[in-house]
Amino acid sequence: MDPQERRRQILDRSAEIFAEKSIAATTIRQIADAVGVYSGALYHYFPSKDAIVTELIREYIEDLTARCRDLVARSLPPIERMEALATIALETSAEYHGATAIWRREHHYMRKLLIAADMADTADEMEEAWRVAIAEGVADGSLRDDVDPHTLQEMLYDVLWHASRWYTAGPEHTHADLAATIVTVFVDGMRNRAR
């Protein structure tokens, strides 16, 4: 089999299994079985189990950060920018389902691996994009100033990064739809003003 293809296979199967169990509970042999080779063969592609994990998160973080950079460059008004950031979060969560799961669930462990791989700064860029968007929203008066911006940011994070647990996008429910719903709940609120 083509080396690049096999490497891809190893990463994809690993991501699926890591997402189900924890990293520690997943064995090299289980990954090898899922790929259809013997465990020793994996070591021709990656030097260790951690290296597989690091590579998975590297791909994910780099793509996510790149999309956020492109968006920030468009300089949308704060609330529109927040909705676009939310869409990016949901889309990458779906595309990198396994990586997202381990990145959020085993954050401490992953952070260590990312620091070792010199990627901590890249990983923090998206956080900064959110912080700035919210701060600008408060500054220009479109957002209330009586709720701590950091609290709002953390609330949005928790909703966005765990949405894949209960939401599956389809033809009539896109990630952009859910992003719009989330932002309307956070911005407009659930109170019924119609009556």
Next chain:
Amino acid sequence: MDPQERRRQILDRSAEIFAEKSIAATTIRQIADAVGVYSGALYHYFPSKDAIVTELIREYIEDLTARCRDLVARSLPPIERMEALATIALETSAEYHGATAIWRREHHYMRKLLIAADMADTADEMEEAWRVAIAEGVADGSLRDDVDPHTLQEMLYDVLWHASRWYTAGPEHTHADLAATIVTVFVDGMRNRAR
């Protein structure tokens, strides 16, 4: 040492370590070290590692469910009831920090243990209390009916059950304060209506 006290110690230290790493990544020997005994001694109190985990979650779920039952019995109006449910969630998250962490982070694994311990029904009661509160809010017109109630519920869950990651209560920031903030964001929204 008093047996009950030692048992308590084992549970408390286990919860702390499980919260840091995953359950699979925590060893019996690490728990024994933290307690200050040899690993063999733990087996005088619990038959297995899983038994420790199950007991931790049992205490947590039973207390949480009891509090929700008491609240539901008070029959508050929907939005007030949601705020009270939020306070309960935040308070128990803080009091059972380790149990909350593993319950949310290793939900699949925990669910298996709870089914084996015949506690799955108890674990689902709080979910039902939330569902009913939201449904009544929509029915009596206090909440918008153009956002899927289930989506709202999942969003609230993600915020509430992960709040302990970034929030620490103190004299001037209580859990009731954060519950009020979370509910006002979800109900009133972040849009600035003052200007």
Next chain:
DNA sequence: GTCTATACCCAGATAGAC
């Protein structure tokens, strides 16, 4: 009730034949 010692297993990783 706790310690010492250890059985037993399975993990990650390696070496060499093919």
Next chain:
DNA sequence: GTCTATCTGGGTATAGAC
């Protein structure tokens, strides 16, 4: 590049002395 076989360490759990 993959398989077979295996090393080595560390995991859960147990047994018996104290």
